[in-house]
Amino acid sequence: MIAQIRPSQLAAWLESVKEFGSPAVLDVREPCELQMASIKAEGFELITIPMGVIPARLHELNPSQPLACLCHHGARSMQVAYFLKARGFNHLANIAGGINAWSAEVDPTVPRY
Numbered sequence: 589m590i591a592q593i594r595p596s597q598l599a600a601w602l603e604s605v606k607e608f609g610s611p612a613v614l615d616v617r618e619p620c621e622l623q624m625a626s627i628k629a630e631g632f633e634l635i636t637i638p639m640g641v642i643p644a645r646l647h648e649l650n651p652s653q654p655l656a657c658l659c660h661h662g663a664r665s666m667q668v669a670y671f672l673k674a675r676g677f678n679h680l681a682n683i684a685g686g687i688n689a690w691s692a693e694v695d696p697t698v699p700r701y
């Protein structure tokens with residue numbers, strides 16, 4: 589079971605997992621999407637790896653680092669979270685609604701697309 593958190597709940601989730609290590613948001617959107625809209629990494633590390641290359645770049649991620657997965661609406665990030673969970677990552681969340689919800693709930697300056 590992957591924790592589903594709304595963007596507005598991210599700060600509380602980050603706080604709840606920091607005992608396990610310094611948490612990060614893993615944005616799995618494509619480079620062209622990152623150019624259109626990105627979140628500001630405030631209080632967390634921001635890692636960007638497109639979903640399609642996560643298997644090839646898995647070695648870049650630390651299985652013990654808490655990761656909150658992000659995409660456009662929350663579907664791809666959910667798949668990535670389950671992929672990572674199956675590979676031993678322990679502290680995972682999916683940001684439900686993705687960056688679209690982030691724009692609505694956390695930072696309206698983030699463009700919606």
Ligand SMILES: O=S(=O)([O-])[S-]
Nearest residue numbers: 660661662663664
């Ligand atoms: O980014 S998305 O897969 O939720 S459309």
